[in-house]
Amino acid sequence: MIRFGVLGAGRIGKVHSATIAANPKAKLVYIADAVPAAAEQLAAQTGAAAAGVEDIIRSADIDAVLIATPTPSHADLIEAASKAGKAILCEKPVSLSVGRINACLDTVAKNRSTLMIGFNRRFDPNFASVEARLRRGDVGDIEIVTITSRDPAPPPAEYVKTSGGLFRDMMIHDFDMARFLMGEEFVVVNALGSSLVDKAIGAEGDVDTAAVQMQTASGRIAVITNSRRATYGYDQRIEVHGARGMLSARNIQATSVELANADGITGDPVQHFFIERYALAYANEINAFIDAVDAGNTSPHPSGFDGLQAQKLADAATTSWQTGKPVTVS
Amino acid sequence: MIRFGVLGAGRIGKVHSATIAANPKAKLVYIADAVPAAAEQLAAQTGAAAAGVEDIIRSADIDAVLIATPTPSHADLIEAASKAGKAILCEKPVSLSVGRINACLDTVAKNRSTLMIGFNRRFDPNFASVEARLRRGDVGDIEIVTITSRDPAPPPAEYVKTSGGLFRDMMIHDFDMARFLMGEEFVVVNALGSSLVDKAIGAEGDVDTAAVQMQTASGRIAVITNSRRATYGYDQRIEVHGARGMLSARNIQATSVELANADGITGDPVQHFFIERYALAYANEINAFIDAVDAGNTSPHPSGFDGLQAQKLADAATTSWQTGKPVTVS
Amino acid sequence: MIRFGVLGAGRIGKVHSATIAANPKAKLVYIADAVPAAAEQLAAQTGAAAAGVEDIIRSADIDAVLIATPTPSHADLIEAASKAGKAILCEKPVSLSVGRINACLDTVAKNRSTLMIGFNRRFDPNFASVEARLRRGDVGDIEIVTITSRDPAPPPAEYVKTSGGLFRDMMIHDFDMARFLMGEEFVVVNALGSSLVDKAIGAEGDVDTAAVQMQTASGRIAVITNSRRATYGYDQRIEVHGARGMLSARNIQATSVELANADGITGDPVQHFFIERYALAYANEINAFIDAVDAGNTSPHPSGFDGLQAQKLADAATTSWQTGKPVTVS
């Protein structure tokens, strides 16, 4: 029985708490939040108790912490939990600073802590199936990975200010997905970006529309496009072309219903946003972490290294966009 | 808070118990099963207590019973629960005998009991969306309803012996769906049946492959086809053609992944069977019943009358198949 | 080089004449029409000469006649051409009377004439592929054949008067398709019909909405539905379910373009009507006839017998609809 403390009772903290509470191998013991009432309410719903962050991390009653607090606190909390000997599942990113990630991972390594990073999309059943079939060889040698990722609507410009920018805040998921699917590191990153959706985002020095192409040492290519707006829902597609075929995962529509009439044949928009689209992914992610801890697997994936590599690619893309030049990643 | 007693801890009793336990408006209090250990195990998993059927029905601690026992006990349990003043959700069918259903519904009517019948497919989000759009007028006047329903694999021939036959055991769901979609009663039923899948089924005097066409008083037509076997999974499709267009709900594949190669473009088989395909339908059904009881709605749908009418159509189809003649339904 | 006389310069006569003119194994020599100017115009466009029907049939300059005149003249023209020793391709039906068809086929048999009936849909590349794969065993033993056929808009009620009724005029194609796909004769026919689209059709004693279910001696089942109206275009679909899988052919949309927005994902309506949908089928049909004659194959398919059997099924369906009883076909 893995006993959990959840740090952060916001939207994603709630989703994860429900999964932990429903997993027979786990027990949700404590919940913390900067707003105590939020922690108390979630605790009441899940049969847990509200407590302070420090107390939870130090508590002898818990085996694992789930970090779902705001990004700036992630690295500190990972280190504290690592020192306290807890297994750690931390939402992405560890930090917006590669240097800070490196320091944090050093601590984790020194303490031989179990650390998993919350790149939830790896656990989407569709994308996970594509990856498993790639590793099995269904398309032979991989040649081109294509990732399309568009949010239904842009965030407020204020959010953008502290987000680290589109490449670090939004495309970070796609960088991880590209590495996950490709199975080889990227060495060159080329980025283009524009502010076409909301000029206020451009005014904050960020972009809302972007394309990145990357290449591995062996010449394989990945192409990512992002937009902060898609009128038809949360656009999340992958496609992998190889020597023997192509594997793809389409969008998922809200229902399978179609209306045919003189205007054409119309199906539903795609699932609205991440809460709907990745409901199963979030649950599978938590359950995979619980299985890993339960089985004594101290190096689950996505690992701290995966978090580091995705951040490096996001930094490289940001620099490439800013300088108008390709950036080499070591 | 609606307090529940669940009668029957088999496959579907487990599914429903989990939904009741997770609904904040409901409390799962007691579980009964002919095998006491089954009731105890499910009770332990859901925070309920095991008890006897009679004790549960009489208990002052419960407001509603969910009947998920074998078919022959349904009518008796509905009557007992009705007399005890409980709200009742009963798995289909009330009885294989129309006479017995009528008697049971008389008791329910006399006691003004709340009774809902478990035609789960009405709560599938896809089919429910089609029905809502039909009522909204998306296709204008309905002309033809087409229902395709195929199980992945046939049941054992022994099961068939006591099932009432394909029309009462399997197509009963499609009769209810046809009424649900059409919104008008059928007056003529024509049935064809064959044993093509498993000769042992034919040897028991039943069919495993069947087609039914029905007509309403105003001339609208419904067509249903059933097979006890589909190699590609649980085939569950509907299509409604009207004066202004066609609404349809496709099958749902296990994932959205496709492999393209020299053999063609291949997606997953459709979801395997009812536990996967109708997971949401089962949950929505229970939650709709809880909402109805909570809101004081004493005549939720599908009603006892819906159960009666579907059974009449199943009887008519059975007779039509046996006699080779159309059967008029009053 | 097969030298052709075309009888009838209407819509379908024009389509076929263009195909004959373009086939290097054939030569379009003469064209006849009740309206001489129509024959002359088509002859001018195709490099042929206008002539009278009798002259064409008797001419030593032609090897084959294509009969695309109104239905009442078909049987007489087949017999005349048979007596003149010509190979014959006749549009469906040979006659609305089974007795007249039998007499006509006797003449054809006596003269050992080559006769092919224009059930064009057998030559649609999609449906032809399904049939070829059925014969190859792709789905194992066939169990259920489903055919959906809906015209975009109803004909004028006056047309209906002399058409023989929906079962003989429209569903005749589906009866042939059901036989083509099933590969076994039907012995029982059950029909339902209504006038839901246009009351004027009902006033003429005909139906515009119909369903037929048929069974073979071995118990296999076919289901056909027809409507005289479909707002989304010419609905032409088939589906064959067997012991090892299901083969289907979808509708074909005007383009592959889709628009995704907040209203959903919308593709084009399906191809409008037979001229678009079956353009390739018409060409393949003519070319198959030319190949057969060129190769000395004197019994091409669909044969006169195919025409006879489809007509018997249409008669049986008409009777079943009128009497409300199943009809046995010998």
Place this chain on the structure above:
Amino acid sequence: MIRFGVLGAGRIGKVHSATIAANPKAKLVYIADAVPAAAEQLAAQTGAAAAGVEDIIRSADIDAVLIATPTPSHADLIEAASKAGKAILCEKPVSLSVGRINACLDTVAKNRSTLMIGFNRRFDPNFASVEARLRRGDVGDIEIVTITSRDPAPPPAEYVKTSGGLFRDMMIHDFDMARFLMGEEFVVVNALGSSLVDKAIGAEGDVDTAAVQMQTASGRIAVITNSRRATYGYDQRIEVHGARGMLSARNIQATSVELANADGITGDPVQHFFIERYALAYANEINAFIDAVDAGNTSPHPSGFDGLQAQKLADAATTSWQTGKPVTVS
């Protein structure tokens, strides 16, 4: 009546000659080829006469020339035909040298000749529909254009030697399509390329796998990926994302047939290569040229300027790939 001389009786010359011969507004008069027998054979099939290139260009009997000869001769033949006062339809590219194109277009401009360049894909009904709907505003302001283009199998390495390389030989079509769809010129070009399909192509200093991303002055982005091999057929897809929605055109499969069984649901591979996929596009292209000349439109599209701009983008991509740096296009 536009009288045509066709220069080049190879694969594409044959396709175009058939279209000209079938168009009632045009007359195919002469055909030339470096192999006189090829010209004679095609002339015999189409009712034309074989003649020499020079004679055709100078002939008073023709109004228009179609240039379907090898690339190195294109610019010279355009100039000769321009001087002779003929309307010109020339297969892409005008020349592999931008300087040579400029000189050639000067001649065309001086003589006010009608010149159209054979970017056939603009005339594909699916892509043409997307473009028309973009111009109509169906997706609002365009933000991202995505083009996927993969050949079924790589050409021989010898072909590659003189082709100008993948960016000029294959992606040139996609550069034109990107301009066609975007409706704004590109100012920055970033290219990545690899030899993953056939090492012999890499040994010739070319690539067989490539990605290009481009940006317009207003910040709009286009992404193109190419491969010289796709096991599932000729992969030709476009997608345009805008402020109000997304328009896309899918691949076209050989038939609409699907087989469903335990292995999944399998449709046909996509149409094999350009002869099948773009059959309608080729015909529509020729007919559009004939319509333009017939209507006295002396500046049909795609124009010589379109040919020039696509070539500039191909040169820029080649340089970007070779230098590893973005290239600015004026």
